[in-house]
């Protein structure tokens with residue numbers, strides 16, 4: 001990424017809470033990601049039998065394949081994540097987000113992490129498209145500027161106007177990516193086409209938020 005591209009990404013991210021990264025992966029990086037992700041997701045789907053609220057969403061891929069562990073720690077995107085998080089990023093999860101043909105509902109509006117206040121950046125997610133994604137097959141939408149508000153309590157966000165002028169549909173090509181703050185409200189749609197809509201994301205928290213989540217989990 002050139003200095004100029006980086007400036008544009010930081011400025012979009014600070015203003016809107018997300019930034020589009022066109023052609024972020026080259027052909028061989030995209031093939032490597034797809035070749036690693038698709039068989040693992042197939043195996044996880046066979047093992048779990050499509051259970052749960054999101055049968056085609058698998059988190060913590062790094063626990064099943066060390067390649068994802070390495071990507072989460074040292075992938076080509078990690079310097080950008082650290083740049084956006086002042087060098088404070090801890091990798092939490094590599095995830096598979098599929099919206100296969102016929103899955104008519106997406107994921108409702110949410111943020112990725114609850115922080116202490118809106119001005120502190122609790123984390124960042126980078127989402128890589130493996131297929132062309134658009135309005136028809138359930139692309140991710142963002143509410144521009146929503147990272148600046150406070151959403152205390154929980155990650156699901158009620159009463160979001162998905163038709164608002166500030167709602168942005170991240171329509172991407174394979175190898176494009178989008179990076180968003182853990183405080184940015186986002187959602188996705190169902191797949192009303194015959195085309196696949198597969199993606200991989202990597203999720204990072206700031207060190208302090210990561211440790212406080214770990215502490216809360218141990219107390220449960």
Ligand SMILES: O=C(O)CCC(=O)C(=O)O
Pocket residue numbers: 097106107112125127140186187188189199201
């Ligand atoms: O891929 C999707 O449908 C939603 C992605 C998402 O919510 C996320 O990456 O945090």
